[in-house]
Amino acid sequence: MRIDVVTIFPEYLAPLELSLIGKARQDGLLDLRVHDLRAFTTDRHRTVDDTPYGGGAGMVMKPEPWAQALAAIAGDRPEGAGKPVLIVPSPAGERFTQALAYELAEEKHLAFACGRYEGIDERVIDWSRDHFDVRPVSLGDYVLNGGEVAVLAMVEAIGRLLPGVVGNPESLVEESHSDGLLEYPVYTKPSVWRDREVPAVLLSGNHGRIAQWRRHEQFRRTAQRRPDLLEGFDAGKLPRADRTEL
Numbered sequence: 001m002r003i004d005v006v007t008i009f010p011e012y013l014a015p016l017e018l019s020l021i022g023k024a025r026q027d028g029l030l031d032l033r034v035h036d037l038r039a040f041t042t043d044r045h046r047t048v049d050d051t052p053y054g055g056g057a058g059m060v061m062k063p064e065p066w067a068q069a070l071a072a073i074a075g076d077r078p079e080g081a082g083k084p085v086l087i088v089p090s091p092a093g094e095r096f097t098q099a100l101a102y103e104l105a106e107e108k109h110l111a112f113a114c115g116r117y118e119g120i121d122e123r124v125i126d127w128s129r130d131h132f133d134v135r136p137v138s139l140g141d142y143v144l145n146g147g148e149v150a151v152l153a154m155v156e157a158i159g160r161l162l163p164g165v166v167g168n169p170e171s172l173v174e175e176s177h178s179d180g181l182l183e184y185p186v187y188t189k190p191s192v193w194r195d196r197e198v199p200a201v202l203l204s205g206n207h208g209r210i211a212q213w214r215r216h217e218q219f220r221r222t223a224q225r226r227p228d229l230l231e232g233f234d235a236g237k238l239p240r241a242d243r244t245e246l
């Protein structure tokens with residue numbers, strides 16, 4: 001997969017040189033390119049923002065540098081390749097979820113437009129639709145200062161789903177949200193730590209009972225912390241022992 005990121009703070013994306021994503025880049029599994037938006041300005045002050053039409057606080061990102069940067073990305077593609085997906089982090093976007101991460105992990109080419117200030121001139125989004133499949137996406141219901149933190153999270157969530165990135169693909173199967181539920185609790189040595197014991201079932205070696213206990217813990221935690229995830233969940237799919245708890 002190729003990923004392009006356009007930002008006025010390229011150094012904000014440095015953490016993507018570390019750990020699993022960094023190794024995926026070294027191994028050629030992920031071609032991640034970070035572009036400084038200011039490289040696409042033409043004035044001596046490398047201006048990327050201006051005052052908002054209609055008044056209001058703050059500044060808005062000028063359209064032309066964005067069009068130059070995005071055109072360079074859209075134009076640098078194999079002949080006949082389909083439109084890349086352009087993800088525009090925004091508080092007004094569709095919610096980023098594990099399901100969306102799986103969907104985007106299937107794409108060959110993603111681009112991310114990291115806005116700052118009060119956002120990007122809306123005409124850029126409209127113009128981009130001729131060159132990209134444009135997806136405004138929100139990390140969550142709170143306001144950040146720009147799109148870079150969202151891109152760090154999204155690239156990690158998407159990148160770890162790519163074949164070969166995570167050592168043991170099994171570990172992708174039982175994580176939170178992969179089956180619509182929160183994950184079960186995990187423990188390691190010592191079996192007694194500061195007078196706290198590991199649940200005995202985990203020491204039993206009975207894999208059937210361990211699996212049942214873990215499934216129950218997923219439902220218990222989800223009901224307690226994220227009951228919204230259980231709305232519309234088909235309780236009929238639950239093992240009988242789980243139904244009483246919900």
Ligand SMILES: N#Cc1c(-c2ccc3ccn(Cc4ccc(CN5CCCCC5)cc4)c3c2)n[nH]c1N
Binds near residue numbers: 089091115140150
């Ligand atoms: N993903 C994601 C995000 C973001 C995010 C993503 C991208 C940018 C670009 C700039 N900002 C800062 C910002 C955004 C909106 C406002 C409100 N204004 C009100 C008046 C009309 C204009 C907008 C203020 C400042 C961003 C924030 N925040 N939270 C998420 N989950």
